[in-house]
Amino acid sequence: MMEAKQEAIDELKDNLGKKKVADDIATRIVHRFTHGPEILLHSEWDKFTPGCVVYPETVEETQMVVRVADKYEIPIVPQGGRTCTYGAEGMYGCIAVDLARMDKIVDFDESNYRITVEAGMRAVDFINFLAEKGYMSLEFPTMNRASQMGSRAALHGYNKFEGRWGSSGNHIKALEVVLPNAKAVWLGRGTRFPTKSVVGYNLKDLFIGSRGTLGIITKLTERFIDPPPKYIYGISAFKDWRDAFKTYIDLKRPLMLSAGVWRVKSYHKWLLSQAVKAILELDWPEEVAALTDYHILGYPEVVEATERLVKRVVSEHNGYWSEDLPETTFIGRMHESMEKYMGMGAIGTERIEKGGMGDRIVPYDPGIPDGNLIKMYEEHLEHLRKMEDGEHYPALADSMRVLSPGEPVPTDLSYTKLWGQWLANLKKFDDEARNEFKQWFAEWANIIWRYNGSLTATHNFIPRDMEVDLRKRELGEDYYELMRAIKRVIDPKNIMNPKVIF
Ligand SMILES: Cc1cc2nc3c(=O)[nH]c(=O)nc-3n(C[C@H](O)[C@H](O)[C@H](O)COP(=O)(O)OP(=O)(O)OC[C@H]3O[C@@H](n4cnc5c(N)ncnc54)[C@H](O)[C@@H]3O)c2cc1C
Structure with a gap:
C-alpha cells in the first residue's frame, strides 16, 4: 500500500482544483483523529496523518478521487463529522475524503414520506428541514450538530427513538455509493422506492455499518414520519438499581412500545452523582441508587392511557419521586452538555478550563439480551470497580476513571445496549496503562460473551491491535472469512479504509 505521493496529489489538484485539495500540515493534522479513543493507545501520532484531504462537491468528483486512489493504490478514509468512536481516523499518507461540501437536499417526496439527501x-440540518416542513426525522443522534448523514449509513447509527423505530439502517431505503472501481451505483431494495422486493440480493444492507471499507456513500434516501401530537416525559427514582432496571425492562416490552413508550432509559448513581455535581453543583442524595425515565408519544388519548399503565409499572417496582431530587429537566441538560462539550465528562476536566486536549471520553456500548441484563450488570460493575481500585490495574487506576457505568437503552426488541463512558487522562496514559487497559478489556469481553452479549451494540471501539482476534471470537472464523471474501471482491486493491475491521 502506497502513501499519497506528490504525483497523485498534483493529479487531484489538476482535476478538482486547488481549493478542493489540502496538503498543508495543519489541515492534515486536524484530519488525523476523530473523537474515538484509539489515540490513547498510541504514542506515535504521525501514523494517523493523511497525505492530503479532499473536499469533493459532486458524485463525479468523488469518483475522480477514487480513480486517482485506485491508480496509485493509495488508501482512502471517508470522513464525516469525525465524532464517531471508531473508523474515521486517518492513516499515514492516505487520502482523507471530507464530504462536508456535499450537503444538499436532492429530493423531498412529501406524499410518500421519503427524502433524498x-x-x-x-x-x-436534516432534522430541522423536516421539522420546518411539519415532519419528524427518525435520525436523531446525540452529536447531531456534527454528524453527517452518510456516516449514519456507514455506521448504522443509534437514534433517540431506537426502541420504537430502530436504527439508521431501518430508515435508510436507498444509497448511492462510489465503489472502489470508481463506479457510482444506487442500492436499494429492488429499485429505489419499493419497500419490499426479492428481485436481487439486499446489497444496500451490506453497506449499512460498513464504515467506509466498501465504498464512499454519496447520497441516501430516508423515510420520515408525522410528528406525534402529544409527548409526555416522566422519570422515577429507585433505592435499588435492580428495581430501576426491572422497570426499564417492563417499560420496553413489545406491547408498551406499541402503546406509545418510544424511549426508556436507566441511569446509575455512579453517573448521576458526577453529573449533578458538574452541571448543577449539587450532591446526589445517597439513598437514590438509580433513575429510570420514559417518553410516551402519540395521540393524546392513547398517551394519557399509556401514562397510567406506566405509572402502575413504576410503582410495582417501588419507583417514587421526592422534592429533594434535582429538577427532572436536568437529564435533558445532561444530554445537551454532552453534545456541546463532546461528552459530559469534559465539563469536569482541564479541557474546558485550559482548552485543547485534557482528558478524553472513552465511550463503550456492549449489547446484552434483556433477560441477562441484571446479572451481567452485577459482574460488569465489579469489573469496573477493579479499574479504579488501584490494586488490580494500578497504572490504569491512575489514568482512567468511570464516568458512567453504562446506562441501559433499547436496541432491538428485548435487547439493550449499555451506553457508558470512561474518562482517560491523555497525558498519563502511558505504555503501562495501555497494557493494563487491554488486559482489562479482554477480561471484560469474556464477561459480555458469557451473557450472550456483543462487544458493541452499535459503534463502540475495540483496541485496534486486539480487533481481529476479538471480532473472530465474537463472530466465528467462518463469518469473519466471509466478510473478508466480500471485501476482496468489492475492493481487490484494499484501498477503502483498510485499517478498519480487517
Ligand atoms: C458523546 C457521544 C455521544 C454519541 N451518541 C451517539 C448516538 O446517540 N447515536 C449514534 O449513532 N452515535 C453516537 N455517537 C457516535 C457518533 O457521534 C455518531 O455515530 C455520528 O453519527 C457519527 O457521524 P460522523 O459524521 O461524525 O462520522 P465519522 O466519525 O466521521 O465517521 C464514522 C464512520 O463512517 C465512515 N464514513 C463517514 N462518512 C462516510 C461516507 N460518506 N461513506 C462511507 N463511509 C463514511 C467513516 O470512515 C467512519 O468509519 C456519539 C459519540 C459521542 C462522542
Missing part, C-alpha cells in the same frame, strides 16, 4: 449533510 447528499451524504455530507449534517444530521441537524
Whole structure:
C-alpha cells in the first residue's frame, strides 16, 4: 500500500482544483483523529496523518478521487463529522475524503414520506428541514450538530427513538455509493422506492455499518414520519438499581412500545452523582441508587392511557419521586452538555478550563439480551470497580476513571445496549496503562460473551491491535472469512479504509 505521493496529489489538484485539495500540515493534522479513543493507545501520532484531504462537491468528483486512489493504490478514509468512536481516523499518507461540501437536499417526496439527501449533510440540518416542513426525522443522534448523514449509513447509527423505530439502517431505503472501481451505483431494495422486493440480493444492507471499507456513500434516501401530537416525559427514582432496571425492562416490552413508550432509559448513581455535581453543583442524595425515565408519544388519548399503565409499572417496582431530587429537566441538560462539550465528562476536566486536549471520553456500548441484563450488570460493575481500585490495574487506576457505568437503552426488541463512558487522562496514559487497559478489556469481553452479549451494540471501539482476534471470537472464523471474501471482491486493491475491521 502506497502513501499519497506528490504525483497523485498534483493529479487531484489538476482535476478538482486547488481549493478542493489540502496538503498543508495543519489541515492534515486536524484530519488525523476523530473523537474515538484509539489515540490513547498510541504514542506515535504521525501514523494517523493523511497525505492530503479532499473536499469533493459532486458524485463525479468523488469518483475522480477514487480513480486517482485506485491508480496509485493509495488508501482512502471517508470522513464525516469525525465524532464517531471508531473508523474515521486517518492513516499515514492516505487520502482523507471530507464530504462536508456535499450537503444538499436532492429530493423531498412529501406524499410518500421519503427524502433524498447528499451524504455530507449534517444530521441537524436534516432534522430541522423536516421539522420546518411539519415532519419528524427518525435520525436523531446525540452529536447531531456534527454528524453527517452518510456516516449514519456507514455506521448504522443509534437514534433517540431506537426502541420504537430502530436504527439508521431501518430508515435508510436507498444509497448511492462510489465503489472502489470508481463506479457510482444506487442500492436499494429492488429499485429505489419499493419497500419490499426479492428481485436481487439486499446489497444496500451490506453497506449499512460498513464504515467506509466498501465504498464512499454519496447520497441516501430516508423515510420520515408525522410528528406525534402529544409527548409526555416522566422519570422515577429507585433505592435499588435492580428495581430501576426491572422497570426499564417492563417499560420496553413489545406491547408498551406499541402503546406509545418510544424511549426508556436507566441511569446509575455512579453517573448521576458526577453529573449533578458538574452541571448543577449539587450532591446526589445517597439513598437514590438509580433513575429510570420514559417518553410516551402519540395521540393524546392513547398517551394519557399509556401514562397510567406506566405509572402502575413504576410503582410495582417501588419507583417514587421526592422534592429533594434535582429538577427532572436536568437529564435533558445532561444530554445537551454532552453534545456541546463532546461528552459530559469534559465539563469536569482541564479541557474546558485550559482548552485543547485534557482528558478524553472513552465511550463503550456492549449489547446484552434483556433477560441477562441484571446479572451481567452485577459482574460488569465489579469489573469496573477493579479499574479504579488501584490494586488490580494500578497504572490504569491512575489514568482512567468511570464516568458512567453504562446506562441501559433499547436496541432491538428485548435487547439493550449499555451506553457508558470512561474518562482517560491523555497525558498519563502511558505504555503501562495501555497494557493494563487491554488486559482489562479482554477480561471484560469474556464477561459480555458469557451473557450472550456483543462487544458493541452499535459503534463502540475495540483496541485496534486486539480487533481481529476479538471480532473472530465474537463472530466465528467462518463469518469473519466471509466478510473478508466480500471485501476482496468489492475492493481487490484494499484501498477503502483498510485499517478498519480487517
Ligand atoms: C458523546 C457521544 C455521544 C454519541 N451518541 C451517539 C448516538 O446517540 N447515536 C449514534 O449513532 N452515535 C453516537 N455517537 C457516535 C457518533 O457521534 C455518531 O455515530 C455520528 O453519527 C457519527 O457521524 P460522523 O459524521 O461524525 O462520522 P465519522 O466519525 O466521521 O465517521 C464514522 C464512520 O463512517 C465512515 N464514513 C463517514 N462518512 C462516510 C461516507 N460518506 N461513506 C462511507 N463511509 C463514511 C467513516 O470512515 C467512519 O468509519 C456519539 C459519540 C459521542 C462522542
